[in-house]
Amino acid sequence: MTQHIEAEQIESPVTEDLTVFDGIVDRAQAIVARYPQSRSALLPMLHLVQSVQGYVSQAGIMFCSRQLKLSAAEVSAVVTFYTMYKRKPCGEHLVSVCTNTLCAALGGDAIYKTLREHLSEDGKPLGHEETVGTPGEPGSITVEHAECLAACDLGPVLQVNYEFYDNQTPETAVELVDALRRGERPAPTRGAPLTDFKDVSLQLAGFFERPSDVDGPSAATETLRGAQLAQERGWTAPSMPAKVEFPELDKK
Numbered sequence: 001m002t003q004h005i006e007a008e009q010i011e012s013p014v015t016e017d018l019t020v021f022d023g024i025v026d027r028a029q030a031i032v033a034r035y036p037q038s039r040s041a042l043l044p045m046l047h048l049v050q051s052v053q054g055y056v057s058q059a060g061i062m063f064c065s066r067q068l069k070l071s072a073a074e075v076s077a078v079v080t081f082y083t084m085y086k087r088k089p090c091g092e093h094l095v096s097v098c099t100n101t102l103c104a105a106l107g108g109d110a111i112y113k114t115l116r117e118h119l120s121e122d123g124k125p126l127g128h129e130e131t132v133g134t135p136g137e138p139g140s141i142t143v144e145h146a147e148c149l150a151a152c153d154l155g156p157v158l159q160v161n162y163e164f165y166d167n168q169t170p171e172t173a174v175e176l177v178d179a180l181r182r183g184e185r186p187a188p189t190r191g192a193p194l195t196d197f198k199d200v201s202l203q204l205a206g207f208f209e210r211p212s213d214v215d216g217p218s219a220a221t222e223t224l225r226g227a228q229l230a231q232e233r234g235w236t237a238p239s240m241p242a243k244v245e246f247p248e249l250d251k252k
């Protein structure tokens with residue numbers, strides 16, 4: 001028989017200083033209030049924590065654990081599963097280069113290699129999730145390779161703080177990171193204006209401070225091309241039958 005252990009029984013003692021999160025307690029409670037079960041609030045709450053420190057620290061894990069009455073182990077398991085939660089302090093900007101098959105073949109691998117070498121400060125190329133500059137300070141950049149960023153029609157793509165820069169080359173990618181290092185914020189190809197990693201983490205937690213946080217076109221001409229051609233040529237998909245008979249399945 002499986003023994004059910006209440007989260008409170010297996011909580012680790014708090015040895016971390018949680019006062020850094022004093023300013024987000026109201027927001028944490030607002031997130032909890034969105035869901036019938038408090039544990040459902042974990043993903044946005046981790047983004048909220050990340051908006052404070054630029055990563056999910058052990059203190060951040062303990063904060064979520066306390067707010068949601070989960071064990072530290074349960075929170076840790078989620079943090080380490082999803083790549084959007086960083087376990088080391090991130091740069092002001094997070095640059096994600098798509099190196100999945102299509103982008104890689106179109107130049108994504110070359111872009112990633114070029115950026116790792118270009119941003120190196122000691123002659124050793126930056127590794128995955130490594131940072132140039134002091135994490136969190138202006139002009140600091142964390143670089144990572146990412147799997148398909150769902151913009152294959154615009155590859156090779158990269159993202160800065162999850163905003164898209166389409167149809168990149170090694171040269172345009174270098175220009176982009178140089179601008180970020182200088183403190184500039186070049187406009188993404190689509191979507192909202194560029195902000196920084198902490199700010200976008202707050203947005204991912206569901207808090208939008210300015211109307212511009214959700215501003216900007218989200219669709220690209222290339223993405224809409226098929227629908228546009230179909231419209232021009234009068235193509236339509238066959239309608240669904242009102243009733244569909246499914247084959248009998250063998251009883252188990």
Ligand code: FES
Nearest residue numbers: 098103149151152
């Ligand atoms: S392979 Fe790069 S966006 Fe899909």
